[in-house]
Amino acid sequence: MEKFYITTPIYYVNDRPHIGHAYATFAADTFARYHRLVGERTLLLTGTDENAEKNVEAATREGESNVQDYVNRMSALWQVTWDELAISNDDFIRTTEERHRRGVEKFWHAVEAAGDIYKGSYEGLYCVGCEAFYREADLTAEGLCPDHNRKPELVKEDNYFFRLSKYKQALLDYHERNTGLVAPAARRNEVLNYITNHLEDISISRPSKGWGIPVPGDESQVIYVWFDALLNYLTGVGYGTDEEKFNRWWPADLHIIGKDITKFHCALWPAMLLAAGLPLPLRVFAHGFFTISGQKISKSLGNAIDPRDLVETYGVDALRYFLLREIPFGGDGDFSIERLAGRYDSDLASGLGNYVSRVLTLAKDVDHLSVGDALRPIFENTWREYHELFAANEPGRALEVIWQAIRAGDRYIDEQAPWVLKKDPQKKETLEIVLGTLVESLRQLAWLLQPLLPQTSDKIFILLGLEQEHDRPLAEASVWGSEVSAPKIASPQPLFPRLTA
C-alpha cells in the first residue's frame, strides 16, 4: 500500500493562531483526507516550535517565571485550536519534547561526522534593544537601528557553522532533476536565484541563555532555532527514537509551507538532509498570504482573526470552504467577513444546502427508488477531474467541479419536474427513476466532499440513512448506482441555514 506523509509548518508558540495558520492547516488536512480517501496509508503532522530565545522574554512579560510552563500553555492553545477546527492530524510534535531533542542530537552528530559543522565567528552590528543583528543597508541614514533609534554595537560571536555553501552544486543538480520539487513553479526561480547567488555557510548556534537545545558537547551554545525546527519533520516520525517507524514514513511526500519560508525548505533543508545522508522530501508547496480586508495581517494593526471565532459563527466547513475555494492555492488572497458571508449564502446555503434539502424533501415519502443514468456521465466526469485536480494541488478547483455537478442536478430537477410526476399515477416509474437518480447524486456528492467538507459529508450520509457508508472502499463506493436500495431518508435539516433572510 502506498504511503503519504504530509506536514504543516510547526507554528511559533509566541504567536496566536490566526486565519493564515488555519489556511495552511486546512489545506494540509484536506490533502491528508484525500489520500486516506483513496486508500493510502497517511500521516499528517503538525506541531509547535518552542525553542526560540524570544520565549524567555515573552514568558517574563506575561509574568510566568518558568519558560516551560509558558510554552506548555501556548502549545496547548494551538492544539485546542486544531481540535476545534476538526483537523485530522495524526500527531502533534513539540520541539521541547524529549523525542525531538534526541533526534536533533542524532542529526547534529551525523552532520558533524560528515565534516559539515565547524566553529567560526560571526561579526555584525547588533542592536541591544532588538537583540538582533542588522546589516548596514537596514539601518537608518544616520546608521541607527530603525526600531530603537540607537547606534548598534559591533559584536563578534563564536558560533558553530553549517557548511551550506558546500551543497550549492548538489542543490542545483537536485532542483534540476526534480523540477516538481518546488510548487507552484513560480517559486522555483526564486529558489534557484537564491542558491546561485546568495548561498553561504550559516551560523547554527547561539550563545546559550538557558533555553533551547544545547549543542552536543558544548553546553555554552544552543542550536539555532531554524536548524532545530526543520528537524521536526524527522523527529515527528521517529528519527532518533523509532527507526523502524522512521523508515516507514520518511521522506515526506509533501511539506505545506508559507511562501515566506520557501528558501529554508528548498535550500537549507535539503542541504541539511544531504549532509546527514537522508532522502529528500518529494515536494514542497508554498501557499500564498492573506490580507484582511485589503490590509496585511499585523500585530500592530491588531487585525489578526482567531479562526475559532469564525467557526463559532459559520461552522468549520464553511470556513474551510471559503479558504479553499476563494483563494487560489499558491496565490495570495484577501479575507473579509463580507466575502465569507457571501460565499456562505450563495454557495453553501443556496447551492449545496438547498440542493440537498430539495432532493430529500422530494424523495422522503417515496417508498421505492431506482437509480437512472441521467446524471451518471456528469458524476463520472467530476470524479475524473477531481482526481486530476488533487494531483495538481488544486483543491479549490475540485470544489468548483463539484459545484458544477450540483448545478447539473438542479437543472435535472427543473427539467423533470418531479412535483408534476407525483400527481400522475401513470408516471410512477419515471418518478422513481428521477428521484432515485437524485438521491444517488447526493450519495456521490457526499463522497466527493469527504476530504473537502468532512463534517458536511458525514451529515449527508446520515440524512441518507447510510451511516455505514464510510467503511466502503472508494473504488467500490464511487461507482454510480452502487447503492440502489431506497434509503431511510431523514427529514432534511438545513445543512447551512441562511445568514440573511
Next chain:
RNA sequence: CGGGGGGUAGAGCAGUCUGGCAGCUCGCGAGGCCCAUAACCUCGAGGUCGUGGGUUCAAAUCCCACCCCCCCAACCA
C-alpha cells in the same frame, strides 16, 4: 540597486507558456418554475484586457519602454 509575482466587466478571479469569436462566480436587469433554505432554471446588460510603441493577416497572449501594487533579499514560521 537586485530577484520574483501581479495589474482582464461594479467586486473577486481564469485565460497569457503553445497568438485566432474575451470566459467564470457574485452582483445587476428580464422571463420561467413553485419541489426546495427569499432557494432553482433560462436569457440579457456590462470590459480602452495598467500606459505607450513595435512584430503579425490577426495580440490579453510575442518584443521594447514606462507607470502602479505585493513578496523575497542570509539568520524576522
